[in-house]
Amino acid sequence: MKWSALFTSSIGKKLVMSLTGLFLISFLVVHVGINACIFYDLFNTQDDGQMFNIAAHFMGSNWVPRFLEVGLFAGFLLHIVQGFMVEFQNRSRRGVGYAKQMGNKGSKWYSRSMGLLGTLLLLFLIMHISQFWVPSRITGLPEASYNPEHHDMFIKMVETFTDNPLMVILYLLGVISLYYHLIHGFQSAFRTLGVYNKRYLIMIRSIGIGFSVLVCLLFALMPVSIYFGWIGYSN
Amino acid sequence: MEHYNMNLTLKVWRQKNKDDRGQFETYQVKNISSEMSFLEMFDVLNEELIRDGKDPITFDHDCREGICGACSMYIDGRPHGPWQANTTCQLHMRAYKDGDTIVVEPWRAQAFPVIKDLMVDRTAFDRIIQAGGYISINTGNPVDANAIPIEKDKADLAFANAACIGCGACVASCKNSSAMLFVSAKVSHLALLPQGDPERKDRALNMIAQMDKEGFGGCTNTGACEAVCPKEISISNIARLNSEYLRAGFTVDK
C-alpha cells in the first residue's frame, strides 16, 4: 500500500484532520496559558501586563517556539484546506437531497456543522492574526515601559477591546464557534485515531468537554475583563 | 392496545426509472387501521391505485419481520420512520394519528441510485463485502467447533455487529452518505473473532478502498447512523474500524 493511498483514503483524510486538530488543540493550551498571564493583573494591580509580555517575548524570541510556529502555520493550513476538501467531497455524495431533513433526530447540530464552524473560525483567525500576530512580527509594536527589548503586547489588547463592544462581540462569537468546534472535534479526533474502548471514550468525552469549557471560558474572559476594566493599566 | 382508524395524506416520491427526474405525488388514504403495518398501508394505497388504473408505488420489501433488510423508506426525515431500533416493515400505524401528513422518500446517496420510486440499488454493499467481508475458508476444512474457545463477551459483541441487516439506513441518515457504520460492523464482527485474525489487515484496507470507490462519503462521527440503525449497531465500531485500518495501513508490508 502506497503512503499516498493511505492518506487519501476516507480514513486517511480523517487521520490528517484528527492529527492536525490535536496539534492545534495542543497549541490552544499554550496560547490560552500564555494569554491567561494577563489575569495576574487581577491579583497584582501593578502588573500591568508585564508577566504576559515576558511570556509573549519568550514566544517571539526563542528559536524553539519560533520553529514550532512554522509547524503551527502548516498545521493550520493543512487542517483548513483538508477540512474544506473533506466537507465539499462529503456533501457531494448525496446527489439529490431530501425534501425533509433529518435535523437533530440522531445527531447534534454542531457535529453536522464542523465545516460551518470551521469557516467562522477561519474568518475569526484572519481578523485575529491581522490584529495581533502581524503587528508583533511584521509591522511592529511599541516597546514595553519596563524593558525596551520587549514588545508591549498587552497594550495592544487593551486598545483593541477598550470601548469597542463590537470587537468584544466578534471575539465572543469566535470563542463560541471554537467551543462547539472543540466539543465535537476533541472526542472525534480520538475516535478517528481508533479509540473504541468504552471506558476510554467516556473519559475522553469528559476531558473534551472540560477542556472546551475551560479554554473557551478563559479566552472569553479576556476581552470581557478588559472591556469592563477588570484588568488594565493601574493609574 | 386501543384500536382506531385514521385518514392520512401521503407525499411520496415517484420516479419512473433511474433516468427520470422524479417528483412528489400526494395521495389521500382513508380508514387506515392503527393495527396495520406501514407497508400494509402502502399495500392498501397500491390496491387503490391499481383499481384506478394508475401505476402502483414500487418499494423494496420482503420478509416484513425486520430481518432481511430489504425495506428502505425515508419517512418524515428519518430512515425507517420514527421508532427506535426499527425497520419500516415493523413500523405500525399506531405511530400516527388521524389527519397526519407523511412524507416518504427513497434512500438518497449517489452510491444508491434510485431504480424506481422508493426502490434503490444497494449492490454497492455486496461489492464491499466482496472486497474482504469474509473469512477465507473452503468447505470441509475446519477443526472441531469447540477447538477454538472464544471469550463470551467477545463472541457476543461479534454477534451484535454481525446482526447488521445491510439495509443502508446508516448511509441514508449520514450527512456525508458514508457507509462507515456498515463497513465497521463487518470489520468488527470478523476482527473480534480469532478466525478472522489472519486476514484482518487486508480486510480493513480493501473494504475501505472499495467503499471509497463506490462513492460513499467519509465519516465525521456525527452519530446519526447509530441513532437510526434498526439493529442498534454502535458507532464505537467505526472507531474500531479506524484502529484496524490505521494499524494495517502503517504496518502492512507491501
Place this chain on the structure above:
Amino acid sequence: MLNSRIPAGPLENKWTDYKGHCKLVNPANKRHIEIIIIGTGLAGASAAAALGELGYKVKTFCFQDSPRRAHSIAAQGGINAAKNYQNDGDSVFRLFYDTVKGGDYRAREGNVHRLAEVSANIIDQCVAQGVPFAREYGGLLSNRSFGGTQVQRTFYAAGQTGQQLLIGAYQALERQIALGNVIQYSRHEMLDIVKIDGKARGIIARNLVTGELERHFGHAVLLCTGGYGNVFYLSTNAMGSNVTAAWKAHVKGAYFGNPCYTQIHPTCIPVSGDHQSKLTLMSESLRNDGRIWVPKKQGDARKASEIPEEERDYYLERRYPAFGNLVPRDVASRAAKERCDAGFGVGTSKQAVYLDYADAIQRYGKIECRKLGINNPDAETIRKQGVAVVKAKYGNLFDMYEKITGENPYEVPMRIYPAVHYTMGGLWVDYELMTTVPGLYCLGEANFSDHGANRLGASALMQGLADGYFVIPYTIGNYLADDIRTKPIPTTDPAFEAAEKEVRARIERLMGIKGKQTVESFHKRLGKIMWDKCGMARNEKGLQEAIVEIQQLKKEFWSDVRIPGGVLEMNPELDKANRVADFIELGELMCKDALNRRESCGGHFREESQTEEGEAMRDDNNFQYVAAWEFKSDSSWELHKETLEFEVVKPSQRSYK
C-alpha cells in the same frame, strides 16, 4: 417405478460408501463445466460457495436485490447438530431417530441418516466462517433444547440463527464472486427450465429491473428456491417467497413429492385484521420457558391477569406430560386449534392461546436472587431479576411482539396462534438430490426429502446447509463426470428459443387480460380456500370443494386479472401475477394430494383418520409411500409411489405423552 437410488449396505455406511465410490470430475474439467443455481438462501448460497471452491463455473440467481435477503435469514431458533457437547446422550443415531419419528415415519431413512451424519460438520464449518454462535462463559458453544427432542443439541445465535448462518454462507458466496468463480444475478427471476435431449441445460430468466428475458446455459441446474407456504397467502414466509421456479420445473417433468405436507407453526402472532399481509413467527424456543394455556371456562372474557391459576388449563402439559410444552409443532398446533374451536380461545378474535412467561420470570428471578446473595427478596426484586434474565434470552422476540401488537409481553401473556410456516413437500429428488429431470437438482426446503410429514424445529437450517455444503458437491460430480465432453451449448439453440418464446407468450397473455381484479385479491382468495379446506385439518368433502373452487378461481384469474404497467420495465405486479398463477395450480395439486392421502400423518391431518383421543392416525399399510405427482396437462396429474422401507426404525404410533 421411481428409483430413489439409495446406496446398498448398512444404514450407517451408506454415505461413506457412496462418497468412496461416486465418480469424480478432475479439476481441469471442472473449469469448463457451468452450473446454474436458482435461489441464494442457505441451500443455494452454500452450494454456490462450495461448488465455486471446487472450481466449477457457477451462476447464481435471486429475485431479491442481494443474496443476503433470502428468507433463510428469518429463521430464529437454531440449528441442530449431533455434537453431544452437553453429554446428554445425543448421537448421530439419536438425531436420525428423532427426525424420522418427528416426521411421522414418512421420510427416507437413508437421507435422514446422511443428514444426521453431516450435521456436526456444519457447525464446524460455520464456526470457521465466523458465525458467532452463542457461547458459555468458558468460551465453548452453548446449546438449547427444541421441540420433539429430549436432548440439547440446538446451536443458536440469540433469536437470529438463520441470519447468522445465511450471512456466513453469503460471505462465502461473495468470496467466490470476488474470486471470479461465481457470477451473481440479483433481481432476476427464473421463469423456465430449458431441456435439451431430456436433460436440464439452462434457464430463461427475467431481469426484474429492465423486464428483459435472458437465456443462460448450464450443464446442470440447481433449484434452491425454498418453500411454497405463500400458497396460503398468509404465512410466515417472506412476501416474495414463491413456487414459480419449482413449478416450472414440475411442468417440465420434475415430479412433485408430497405437496400436501405443510407445517403449521404453533407460536405465531395472531391475525389482527383483513389488511394483514403476512404473519410473524415467534421462535419455538419460547416454548422452552413459556407455558401455554387457555381459560378452563368457555368464552371467558376476563383479562389474563384476572384468571386465577386454578381456572387455567395448561392443556399441553395436561395432555402430554412427558414433553409438555415441547411437543412437536404439528401436535402443538392441532392442540391449539382444538381448544380454540371448542370455544376456549382468547383475545378479541378468540383465535389465540396464551404463551405465558410469568412462571419463568419468577423461577429465573429466584435463581438470580440466590446467585446475587439477596436473602428474602420481595416480589418486586424477584420480578426485576427474572425479567432481566428473560430479556437476555428472548429480548429481541419480546421486542418484536411488542412492536407488532403494542402489548408488553413482560406484563401480559403473549397471544399466539398457529400459522403456515414450512412446506415439507417439494420437488421429488433421489438420494443424489436429482429430480426426475436429469441434470436438474433440488436442494433445501424446495425438495421433499428429509422431513417426512413434519419437520422438527431447528432442522430446516441443518438440511439447507447439509445439502449445499456437504451433499451436492459429491453427488453432482457423479452426474457431471459423464458430461465433461459436453461443450457449452450456445443459447441460440432452438430449445432456448422455444422456451423463451413460451415465457414471452405467457407474459403477454397475462398483460393482455386487462381485467378488473388485482393480483393481490386473487392471492387472498386462494389463501382463504387453502387455509379453510387444506389447512390444519382436512376432510374429503372440503378438499373436493376446494379443488372445484380453485379451478374456478383459475378461470377467473386468467380472464379478469388486472396488471398495471408495461413488460419492459420494473413491474412488481407482473412478477406477482406470474407467481400467483403458479400458486393457483399448485393449490389444486396440494388438495388432490391431501385428498389422495386418506390417513393422518405429521402436519397432514385428515379428520377421517384420528384416534379416540384426537391424535393423528397413520395408515402404514396403505400410505407408507411418497406421493410423487407427474404433471400431465392442465389440472391433470399422474401419481407415482415411492414405497418407504424402514430397515432400522420401526414405525409406531408417535407418542409424546
